[in-house]
Amino acid sequence: MSERFGERVRSVLSARGPLCVGIDPHAALLAAWGLTDDARGVREFGLRTVEAASGRVGIVKPQVSFFERFGSQGIAALEDVLAAARAAGLIVIADAKRGDIGSTMDDYARAWLTPGSPLEADALTVSPFLGVGALDGTFAVAEQHGKGVFVLAATSNPEAEGLQRSTDPTGATVSASVIAGVSARNARRSAAGEWGSFGFVIGATVDWSTAGIEPFAPAAPILAPGFGAQGATPADLRPRFGRMSDAVIASESRSLLSVGPVELAEAISARTAEYLEVAGV
Amino acid sequence: MSERFGERVRSVLSARGPLCVGIDPHAALLAAWGLTDDARGVREFGLRTVEAASGRVGIVKPQVSFFERFGSQGIAALEDVLAAARAAGLIVIADAKRGDIGSTMDDYARAWLTPGSPLEADALTVSPFLGVGALDGTFAVAEQHGKGVFVLAATSNPEAEGLQRSTDPTGATVSASVIAGVSARNARRSAAGEWGSFGFVIGATVDWSTAGIEPFAPAAPILAPGFGAQGATPADLRPRFGRMSDAVIASESRSLLSVGPVELAEAISARTAEYLEVAGV
Numbered sequence: 001m002s003e004r005f006g007e008r009v010r011s012v013l014s015a016r017g018p019l020c021v022g023i024d025p026h027a028a029l030l031a032a033w034g035l036t037d038d039a040r041g042v043r044e045f046g047l048r049t050v051e052a053a054s055g056r057v058g059i060v061k062p063q064v065s066f067f068e069r070f071g072s073q074g075i076a077a078l079e080d081v082l083a084a085a086r087a088a089g090l091i092v093i094a095d096a097k098r099g100d101i102g103s104t105m106d107d108y109a110r111a112w113l114t115p116g117s118p119l120e121a122d123a124l125t126v127s128p129f130l131g132v133g134a135l136d137g138t139f140a141v142a143e144q145h146g147k148g149v150f151v152l153a154a155t156s157n158p159e160a161e162g163l164q165r166s167t168d169p170t171g172a173t174v175s176a177s178v179i180a181g182v183s184a185r186n187a188r189r190s191a192a193g194e195w196g197s198f199g200f201v202i203g204a205t206v207d208w209s210t211a212g213i214e215p216f217a218p219a220a221p222i223l224a225p226g227f228g229a230q231g232a233t234p235a236d237l238r239p240r241f242g243r244m245s246d247a248v249i250a251s252e253s254r255s256l257l258s259v260g261p262v263e264l265a266e267a268i269s270a271r272t273a274e275y276l277e278v279a280g281v
Numbered sequence: 282m283s284e285r286f287g288e289r290v291r292s293v294l295s296a297r298g299p300l301c302v303g304i305d306p307h308a309a310l311l312a313a314w315g316l317t318d319d320a321r322g323v324r325e326f327g328l329r330t331v332e333a334a335s336g337r338v339g340i341v342k343p344q345v346s347f348f349e350r351f352g353s354q355g356i357a358a359l360e361d362v363l364a365a366a367r368a369a370g371l372i373v374i375a376d377a378k379r380g381d382i383g384s385t386m387d388d389y390a391r392a393w394l395t396p397g398s399p400l401e402a403d404a405l406t407v408s409p410f411l412g413v414g415a416l417d418g419t420f421a422v423a424e425q426h427g428k429g430v431f432v433l434a435a436t437s438n439p440e441a442e443g444l445q446r447s448t449d450p451t452g453a454t455v456s457a458s459v460i461a462g463v464s465a466r467n468a469r470r471s472a473a474g475e476w477g478s479f480g481f482v483i484g485a486t487v488d489w490s491t492a493g494i495e496p497f498a499p500a501a502p503i504l505a506p507g508f509g510a511q512g513a514t515p516a517d518l519r520p521r522f523g524r525m526s527d528a529v530i531a532s533e534s535r536s537l538l539s540v541g542p543v544e545l546a547e548a549i550s551a552r553t554a555e556y557l558e559v560a561g562v
Contacts, residue, residue, distance in 0.1 A: 074392075079353055101436070118354070
């Protein structure tokens, strides 16, 4: 197998900075771009975004729900977008937040992480509601194929606080327990000085101390939505993530996509420059 | 709009008993049925299961991951299965366990719960990891169209215990808080003497006291996987669910599907009779 996912992300973040372009063709953006609100529209939206992102960032993140809305035709459009992004050398994180148990979960992993699958991506976002242990089959599929997994750990939406800050008998929050469970599964890589391939989704505006989470090891990528339209800026990255900052994938969608297809490439370049300046690369 | 989902389920459970046939075309079952391990195979598997279930039970539950494994072609197969099941008058629960926030989650709801959508089902399973409040848009879509939602609340897989039994500052477990949050959203219906349309997924082998959950009101359907191959029997239903028993949808998959396509209809009829005997219908 080629280079492991964690190490690929490490290289890309180092070379290109943290910006990840979200591919979020929701209805309002389709209208703003002059595209039809159908599978053809989301395909065109996705392909144009890939084209604009190509060579300007290292990572893109298609949001699956906006394609799934159009059923099998929307999913076929997504397949084209995934293929174009991977052909352009972009790391593609399928933001699907799948979560189930046993063979059911394993088949989600196979759908998104098997080489040659029509929905092949480089990594998949998943939900730990059924337990981190229920994702072991997913981790195994990812490991086998050099793919990555991002486990929802601490999200920034206020509705999530009650659940994610609940505690186990040791006082660990759900968010902290998820991070600990996944980190344990990265430990083997850590011993080799590598980044783990099983990363986390941690919102850019999450207050770590209130969420009960701390900087963690071994290192693994942190997918951080919440930059851009949701309020976090490039200058916030280091103050918020501290010594984890180098592992952060800063995902922006609306803040970039809302400029429209013509100016998108320029907006991505400008934003990348802002992140690189802050990072001191 | 036609009859609300909660009331439809109430009628069907009363008339036909609790058995729900899972449509789970995983690789091993496809092979056992002599079907190909591709989109054509899962389509055939699904259509044959619908045919066998039709007139013998009231509810079917296709497991989305087994279709998604084949990308857009698998999803197209699922569309055919969903349409056939609804045309046969079955209540169709799409077991997709989707979970996200804001407009992203709303588009999952639109995909599965909008009349005329290619993936139209009668209800959708969802995950509350991002908070019950993050599902409010989904509840609104369901309400608008007479559809249902089943929120994961307490699952029986051992890996889930740490998370789902974590507690908030009042001592309520995650499972109990999810049930309370969703029940509050059913309250309006309850006042009218109706069942709520926002139900729960509670595993058939969950120990309610250990999980920190109690019988709840207002009434809403409980989708209970874990009957059949996972160990719970029709005779377990009333002892396990107590005064919630009448709200239980007992989902079985492998225990029925493994008999093969020829004997499936007979197996479903026999199992339905067992449940009806226990229920004293």
